[in-house]
Amino acid sequence: xxxxxxxxxxxxxxxxxxxxxxxxxxxxxxxxxxxxxxxxxxxxxxxxxxxxxxxxxxxxxxxxxxxxxxxxxxxxxxxxxxxxxxxxxxxxxxxxxxxxxxxxxxxxxxxxxxxxxxxxxxxxxxxxxxxxxxxxxxxxxxxxxxxxxxxxxxxxxxxxxxxxxxxxxxxxxxxxxxxxxxxxxxxxxxxxxxxxxxxxxxxxxxxxxxxxxxxxxxxxxxxxxxxxxxxxxxxxxxxxxxxxxxxxxxxxxxxxxxxxxxxxxxxxxxxxxxxxxxxxxx
Amino acid sequence: xxxxxxxxxxxxxxxxxxxxxxxxxxxxxxxxxxxxxxxxxxxxxxxxxxxxxxxxxxxxxxxxxxxxxxxxxxxxxxxxxxxxxxxxxxxxxxxxxxxxxxxxxxxxxxxxxxxxxxxxxxxxxxxxxxxxxxxxxxxxxxxxxxxxxxxxxxxxxxxxxxxxxxxxxxxxxxxxxxxxxxxxxxxxxxxx
Numbered sequence: 001x002x003x004x005x006x007x008x009x010x011x012x013x014x015x016x017x018x019x020x021x022x023x024x025x026x027x028x029x030x031x032x033x034x035x036x037x038x039x040x041x042x043x044x045x046x047x048x049x050x051x052x053x054x055x056x057x058x059x060x061x062x063x064x065x066x067x068x069x070x071x072x073x074x075x076x077x078x079x080x081x082x083x084x085x086x087x088x089x090x091x092x093x094x095x096x097x098x099x100x101x102x103x104x105x106x107x108x109x110x111x112x113x114x115x116x117x118x119x120x121x122x123x124x125x126x127x128x129x130x131x132x133x134x135x136x137x138x139x140x141x142x143x144x145x146x147x148x149x150x151x152x153x154x155x156x157x158x159x160x161x162x163x164x165x166x167x168x169x170x171x172x173x174x175x176x177x178x179x180x181x182x183x184x185x186x187x188x189x190x191x192x193x194x195x196x197x198x199x200x201x202x203x204x205x206x207x208x209x210x211x212x213x214x215x216x217x218x219x220x221x222x223x224x225x226x227x228x229x230x231x232x233x234x235x236x237x238x239x240x241x242x243x244x245x246x247x248x249x250x251x252x253x254x255x256x257x258x259x260x261x262x263x264x265x266x267x268x269x270x271x272x273x274x275x276x277x278x279x280x281x282x
Numbered sequence: 283x284x285x286x287x288x289x290x291x292x293x294x295x296x297x298x299x300x301x302x303x304x305x306x307x308x309x310x311x312x313x314x315x316x317x318x319x320x321x322x323x324x325x326x327x328x329x330x331x332x333x334x335x336x337x338x339x340x341x342x343x344x345x346x347x348x349x350x351x352x353x354x355x356x357x358x359x360x361x362x363x364x365x366x367x368x369x370x371x372x373x374x375x376x377x378x379x380x381x382x383x384x385x386x387x388x389x390x391x392x393x394x395x396x397x398x399x400x401x402x403x404x405x406x407x408x409x410x411x412x413x414x415x416x417x418x419x420x421x422x423x424x425x426x427x428x429x430x431x432x433x434x435x436x437x438x439x440x441x442x443x444x445x446x447x448x449x450x451x452x453x454x455x456x457x458x459x460x461x462x463x464x465x466x467x468x469x470x471x472x473x474x
Contacts, residue, residue, distance in 0.1 A: 024451035028421070028443055033454070039462030040454045046403035047423045051312035058331060059311075063304045066338040070298040073342055226398035 038219050045216035045228050214246035283309045288348040296341055303341075307334060310352070313424045314359050316400075320408045320415050321363040329366055333359040353430045356420060360434055397458055406456055407449075413437075414449030421446045 019037075027033060033040040213232040216224075223229065223239065236245035288309060294302030314333060318326035336358050344354065395402035407415050407423075413435070420431045421442065432439045453459060 019451045019454045021447070021451070024447040024454070025443075027450045028447040037454055037463060039456075039459035040450065042398050042462060043403045043406060043453060043456075043459055044422060046398045046400050047316065047407060047419075049400045051308075052400075055312045055315055056308060058327070059304060059307060062307055062311075062331065062334045062338070063300055065335055066295075066303045066341075067300050069338045069341075070300070074298070224398075227396065227400075228398070 032215055033219055035219055038216075041216045041219035042224065042226050042228070045213055046226065049213075049228055049231070214249055217242060217246060285348045288351070292348060292351055296344065298342075303338070306351075310355060314355060316404055317356065317416075317419045317424060318359055318363055319404050320419050321360070321412070322366050323408065325363075325366050325370075329362045330359065332362050336362070349427075349430060352426060353433050356424075356426070356430075356434045360416075398462075406453065406458070409456075410449050410452055413445045414452065417442050417445035418449040418453070422450065 027040075033044075213228045213235070216226075216228060217232060221243065232242055232245075233239045236242045283305075288306070291302040291305040291309070295306055311330065311334070315326055315330045318329050318333075322329050333355070337355060344351065346354070395405060407418055409415075410418065416435055417431065420426045420434060421428065426434070428439045428442055432442045435442060437445075
């Protein structure tokens with residue numbers, strides 16, 4: 001009976017090997033988990049799977065916000081250049097009027113006219129600060145408006161933010177028509193991954209992702225029911241082509257090449273925690 | 283994306299090129315979002331949007347290469363995320379646990395996610411102590427180097443190495459992860 005217990009114990013140990021500090025240290029230093037730790041390799045590959053359309057859905061809104069920042073900066077620069085004459089009038093937007101009215105009522109906001117004379121570039125800052133004050137709904141300026149200003153200010157702030165390309169009233173970053181937009185996203189297209197069968201290095205951003213799957217596959221090169229395996233097979237063309245596909249990827253070197261390979265055990269195709277997100281290390 | 287390409291996009295985006303900014307975003311947003319999912323859970327999308335907005339505002343004044351940009355981006359993301367956690371923590375003073383403060387309970391989510399899907403993997407990593415989860419995400423999953431990871435996390439490189447090591451070790455003995463190893467061993471046995 002004792003022998004049986006010992007045998008059972010040995011079997012258990014063989015099946016789920018202990019993870020000693022050395023082993024974990026080697027992983028942390030960049031070694032890829034081997035076949036005995038296939039689960040870990042698969043988990044890391046799954047965490048690093050290609051971006052989904054959902055993840056890339058907010059692109060338009062963010063780029064619009066960026067464009068608005070660029071325009072704003074450009075306008076500030078133009079003002080700085082001293083070409084502003086009638087600009088003052090043009091800059092008197094609804095919000096600005098609101099600010100001036102609020103200031104006249106309560107003086108919680110500094111007199112905008114005086115400040116504008118001092119520095120023209122400071123004006124957007126003044127307006128922004130005023131917008132924040134109005135948004136916060138505090139101070140005598142707001143009180144002076146008899147309590148209905150907060151809502152108006154809120155609306156005004158929305159106008160300002162939508163001017164920046166930020167859809168303020170909508171909490172979600174992507175608009176309702178996100179799906180058609182997302183499909184137009186150029187980044188990691190599924191089709192690009194497929195075409196990589198013939199030219200794996202065609203697009204580095206497309207190739208970088210299968211490299212993560214290839215590492216998981218290299219850890220234990222046999223079929224798996226994990227989502228990444230099906231996708232890898234699809235990218236390679238078929239399950240039989242996976243080996244050749246991953247070899248080709250590794251040969252082109254781009255996705256898995258990394259400077260500190262000192263710990264790499266010989267014979268394994270790619271043994272580093274290379275960033276398979278397009279974000280590579282320095 | 284190689285550092286050269288990223289560097290090119292970065293330089294153009296700094297000059298105000300929208301397409302280049304879109305390239306930067308497409309290349310790095312998924313990583314930011316996944317990192318934030320591990321840190322703030324369901325709030326990740328909101329925090330990621332704030333992060334990119336801040337980056338869009340500050341990009342003109344940014345000087346540095348792709349490596350520095352990655353460091354800056356994740357530093358902004360982390361600060362934003364930690365701010366959210368603090369606010370959430372203040373709102374719910376009674377729930378002290380870090381997992382609760384993250385805005386979701388990984389264990390509950392784990393049961394509904396398909397095993398070895400991306401969401402599942404992120405939930406498992408989110409179940410680690412936060413310093414380990416962050417180190418594993420930035421260092422191993424996203425692939426920042428030790429120095430950059432240390433800078434983002436405000437730790438010494440040695441501490442990052444240890445947190446990464448402990449995190450990986452803990453992941454390796456997660457029941458689902460171990461079951462995977464065992465399944466493989468059985469497979470070998472059948473083959474032989």
